[in-house]
Amino acid sequence: MTQNQKIPDRIKVAIVSYLSGQWDTCDASDLNVWLEEDEQNSDLFSRLVDIWEVDHMLQREKSIDVDRAWEKMEQQMDKRNWLAGRVKRLSPAVRYAAVIVLAVLFGAVGYQLLHRQMQWSSMASNWIEYSTPYGSQTNLKLADGTQIWLNAGTTIRYNEDYGRMNRNIKLSGEAFFHVAKNKQLPFVVNARSVSVEALGTEFNVKAYPEEIHVETILMEGSVAVNKGIAFGENRQVILTPGEKAVYNSDDGKLSVLTTDGGSEVSWFKDEWVIEKINLEGIAKLLERRYDVEFEFTDDRLKTYELRLTITDETLEQVLTAITYLAPINYKLNENEVLLTINPEELKKYEKLLK
Structure with a gap:
């Protein structure tokens, strides 16, 4: 040309x-x-x-x-x-x-990934879609026996030929996959610039469009995580259980970290364990879980690191528990949560840190 x-x-x-x-x-x-x-x-x-x-x-x-x-x-x-x-x-x-x-x-998948996506579908108009709004979760079982748990604010799409011609899924949001074994048809999750390929395994993919990271956590088996060519290179990493691949869409880097995985993929289980992360990160998780919006009146509030275990508690019960763990007051008004500093508790908190 x-x-x-x-x-x-x-x-x-x-x-x-x-x-x-x-x-x-x-x-x-x-x-x-x-x-x-x-x-x-x-x-x-x-x-x-x-x-x-x-x-x-x-x-x-x-x-x-x-x-x-x-x-x-x-x-x-x-x-x-x-x-x-x-x-x-x-x-x-x-x-x-x-x-x-x-x-x-959504992150620039590039020609090679586009080519792969085209190969999925000989009948591209016949797509099946499942979505979960904020404030809800769901699970489903596909025709090949694969089970998928969808977190709040998540959408998956797959072609009607799934299980016959291909086993390809498009993901926006977060989902946990228990993949049925099929050596002839690899199971592929495409999430923005990343594709995750497996034959039969358990893994979690988190790829919310408003976040810069795409994370894959392997619980069982093995998966190949591929990033696109938006940065002029292809890269693939093979994960083993207890490893997490993190793709940064801002700089194009794909890194592998060690993790026990248990708490990070507990969001769909009876006990959701939120390990020590700052309150800003917790607020994002709770926004999806309970379909609310958080507002911080003081940036210092965002830095407090907490550990929570949530079963079937209401949002108000969770917020009350947080007030016992950090010097915070909250005001809940319909779907808005206002967080402010509790001055008296702050003094006690600071004394404990000295």
């Missing part, structure tokens, strides 16, 4: 339609053929994907400022002049569509 060669309109439509989930308006195989027919086609796609910062900016904003997003994108493309010359000539409407495409990429 030369610098002046244009992308066919049908391919532009296919890219936007495919990435935005409008399966019935495009031919995924047509896009696949275009990507494979010329290395520069896939290179163009990968370069667009590489501008993943736009995605992060859009995720953190309540409204999309297209001009600002496009300006940031152009700054990145200035480093790639041959691409910049092409996209700067786009009309405002097409620029808006391009920004939306980048937002939908």
Whole structure:
């Protein structure tokens, strides 16, 4: 493909339609053929994907400022002049569509992962979706015997050919998987820029769109964790039980840590154990669990580290327990929780630390 060669309109439509989930308006195989027919086609796609910062900016904003997003994108493309010359000539409407495409990429999976996703589905319009809103959890058993527990604010999608042609899952949120064994069909979880592949095992994947980390914890068996090519490289790590892979979507690093895993994957069990983490982190967990929003009146409150065990307690019971563990007052108003410092308890707390 030369610098002046244009992308066919049908391919532009296919890219936007495919990435935005409008399966019935495009031919995924047509896009696949275009990507494979010329290395520069896939290179163009990968370069667009590489501008993943736009995605992060859009995720953190309540409204999309297209001009600002496009300006940031152009700054990145200035480093790639041959691409910049092409996209700067786009009309405002097409620029808006391009920004939306980048937002939908969710961490920039890149051409190779897109190719894998295309291979999943010969009938891309027939997807099955399960979602759990904040304040609830659910579990389900798939046709192959695999069991999945979905945490609050989680969505999974899979094609109707699941268990016959493939065993591929798309995840946004957090889920625990007890995978039925099938050596012929690997079980693959795609979560933003990361794919986790297993044959038969137990593992947890946490990939909320508002968080920069994608975490995979292995409890039993083994899994291969792959990251995309948004940073110009592919990397795979093989986990053994008691290990956690953490992908940082801000810098593209994939690291492996040791963990007992027990408490971190206890969210769907009778006893949910929250090990010593700061109150800011606990607030995020409780927001999903009870469908509320926390507000801190003092940043010092965010730093207190606590350990909690939650069974079937109400939110108010949990908040009351927290007041015994830290110098905090709370006010609960419908779905809003206001946390303030308790000055008298703070003095006692400070004396204990001396």
